[in-house]
Amino acid sequence: MDSEKALRQLERVYQDLPIDADELIVEANFSRIFLNALGFSDLEMIPGFGIQNLAVDHAARKNTDDDIFLKTQSNPYLYMEVKGRNVNLSNENCAPFNHAAKQLKGYLRHSQSKSVQWGILTNSRHAKLYRKHGKIIHPVTPCLSLEGNVRHVVKKIREKIESPPKTLIITVYNNKGGVGKTTTILNLAAALTLCKKRVLVVDFDHNQNDLGDALNINPVNGKIVEMLSSKDPDPRDLISTYSFKHPRAKEAWEFDILLSDSSLIAGDIDEAKFKQLVKPTALRKALEAVQDEYDYILIDSPPNWRIFSQKAIYASDVILIPANFYDLHSLQNAATALTKFIPETQDLRRLQTGDFGPVALPIFMNNSPTKPANPILSLVREAIAQIIDNTKKEFKRDLTPYFYPKMTPGVINHEMMQIPRMAHIAKADFLHRPAVFAFKPAYEIYVNLLQEYFL
Ligand SMILES: Nc1ncnc2c1ncn2[C@@H]1O[C@H](COP(=O)(O)OP(=O)(O)O)[C@@H](O)[C@H]1O
Ligand SMILES: [Mg+2]
Incomplete structure (x- = not known):
């Protein structure tokens, strides 16, 4: 899907989802389109990605000529943890946010996540990007509101993940x-x-x-x-x-x-x-x-x-x-x-x-x-x-x-x-x-x- 089409679709999904949509509804309607808008095709993402006995909601990585991520499931580049709209992620000092962030960091820190460089936490109303460098996981964006701001949020996250700094x-x-x-x-x-x-x-x-x-x-x-x-x-x-x-x-x-x-x-x-x-x-x-x-x-x-x-x-x-x-x-x-x-x-x-x-x-x-x-x-x-x-x-x-x-x-x-x-x-x-x-x-x-x- 070209990115303009994905963006327009994402804006529509953002508007259409009910304010109290639970995780299943957000997952079914938002996650794939969001990853599309961030530049990943359907063959470059895996829902319910297994790490030992755990599963992160989504993993994504760009394909190469001879390595289709959906097939090989190797070397994930980004994890995305998805919550329902009924989980408040607008306040970074409150318990639901901390709980969700801890969960995502746990996946990122896992010994089988060595290739992963980014983590996104979202409930389709807010999104926050984390970076992993060695053992360090640090946030690189505030918790961004998508309200009237879908394009900006996508651009901001995309810019970061497409040019990862080494240092x-x-x-x-x-x-x-x-x-x-x-x-x-x-x-x-x-x-x-x-x-x-x-x-x-x-x-x-x-x-x-x-x-x-x-x-x-x-x-x-x-x-x-x-x-x-x-x-x-x-x-x-x-x-x-x-x-x-x-x-x-x-x-x-x-x-x-x-x-x-x-x-x-x-x-x-x-x-x-x-x-x-x-x-x-x-x-x-x-x-x-x-x-x-x-x-x-x-x-x-x-x-x-x-x-x-x-x-x-x-x-x-x-x-x-x-x-x-x-x-x-x-x-x-x-x-x-x-x-x-x-x-x-x-x-x-x-x-x-x-x-x-x-x-x-x-x-x-x-x-x-x-x-x-x-x-x-x-x-x-x-x-x-x-x-x-x-x-x-x-x-x-x-x-x-x-x-x-x-x-x-x-x-x-x-x-x-x-x-x-x-x-x-x-x-x-x-x-x-x-x-x-x-x-x-x-x-x-x-x-x-x-x-x-x-x-
Ligand atoms: N773990 C250590 N064991 C022994 N001496 C130390 C140790 N850490 C620092 N020092 C000494 O303490 C002094 C102050 O350290 P320094 O690194 O210059 O402090 P700062 O840069 O915070 O002002 C120096 O003389 C240094 O050699
Ligand atoms: Mg000094």
């Missing part, structure tokens, strides 16, 4: 300094490199230049500001490569780095001037210019909530938040990022681009004592319980999954992701190299972090 953009952020942001970036970059991933690290902490400094690479002067303030920012010419040759490895290990700008370090261009020169969207646009060259882009940001950190968060798909076990402020600041800074940025991005993001990953504890003494452990838990309680009251948000991702309703589990305090990690700073490249125990710890969150 995942991550900012490591806590507005507390010294929690290990820069250390995390360096070692994640190194660990990803050893896992054969292409990585770009971005030093967006212009005042400190710690990332470049840690690798003994000098900042560039004026070039970053110039690039970001141009009409179509493209960082390609400014990217350097960090190379490390381990005596026992055949080839050098390499990742790329976009250095900080010394004109910002020196204060030649102050923050007000920078704000005037560089649009809020500029950094994301610049990184999108190289999004097909890297599996991961990691941004180092300053420990505050001012212009550079705001732009770094704005540019990201996901935010990784380190905190310190013994540092109450780092825990409180993590909560502030989750309840204020990230939602504010989501609102701004939605307004400016119509997209949704970024989202935060569960907090991890960096620099943890290997065996925290019991009295301090219970103090830390009390403090976290207090933070969770306060944010429930003040912001109507439950931060439990961010502090204790393994906790489920009714089952207490205080496990958190931890990077221990390690002499190797601190020592590597002085040697100007990521600990992961030089010390096996550091490698193992960061690969564990990668596996927990990303791989």
Whole structure:
């Protein structure tokens, strides 16, 4: 079916379906036409697609000359979970929405869903698109209303799924300094490199230049500001490569780095001037210019909530938040990022681009004592319980999954992701190299972090 015909048909179906249509009716009338409008032919979709003993409502993938999806049922590209109109998906903070989103994420996460890159949640009145990158599932659109908007919604989703970016953009952020942001970036970059991933690290902490400094690479002067303030920012010419040759490895290990700008370090261009020169969207646009060259882009940001950190968060798909076990402020600041800074940025991005993001990953504890003494452990838990309680009251948000991702309703589990305090990690700073490249125990710890969150 040509897409104009599918669109017109979809608009008709949208109007004709009763307001209380249940899942069966929506399935029978809407799903196929919606997938047609998104560019999939009838031979490119399978209803009730089986994943072991589960079934997702629809799977879809484009055919190739010798592989008809409907026949081979192999390598699905997109899943669609369909609800009835009687399930309210208009409010993303309510139980029916969360339940449906959890179900879709479960299918996407399944070990037999490796080839799947997108998930759509819809009840024919609203639709939301999720992207899968490795282990990460993140929303890329708000929950879009189809009311008077069918064409726009189809166009928006279609644009995304027809040009999937290779990269995942991550900012490591806590507005507390010294929690290990820069250390995390360096070692994640190194660990990803050893896992054969292409990585770009971005030093967006212009005042400190710690990332470049840690690798003994000098900042560039004026070039970053110039690039970001141009009409179509493209960082390609400014990217350097960090190379490390381990005596026992055949080839050098390499990742790329976009250095900080010394004109910002020196204060030649102050923050007000920078704000005037560089649009809020500029950094994301610049990184999108190289999004097909890297599996991961990691941004180092300053420990505050001012212009550079705001732009770094704005540019990201996901935010990784380190905190310190013994540092109450780092825990409180993590909560502030989750309840204020990230939602504010989501609102701004939605307004400016119509997209949704970024989202935060569960907090991890960096620099943890290997065996925290019991009295301090219970103090830390009390403090976290207090933070969770306060944010429930003040912001109507439950931060439990961010502090204790393994906790489920009714089952207490205080496990958190931890990077221990390690002499190797601190020592590597002085040697100007990521600990992961030089010390096996550091490698193992960061690969564990990668596996927990990303791989
Ligand atoms: N897991 C760790 N074990 C030992 N030292 C660490 C660890 N994480 C960070 N550090 C040290 O703590 C200091 C602050 O870390 P850094 O990454 O610069 O923090 P931030 O970027 O958040 O300001 C550095 O000297 C670093 O070497
Ligand atoms: Mg730093």
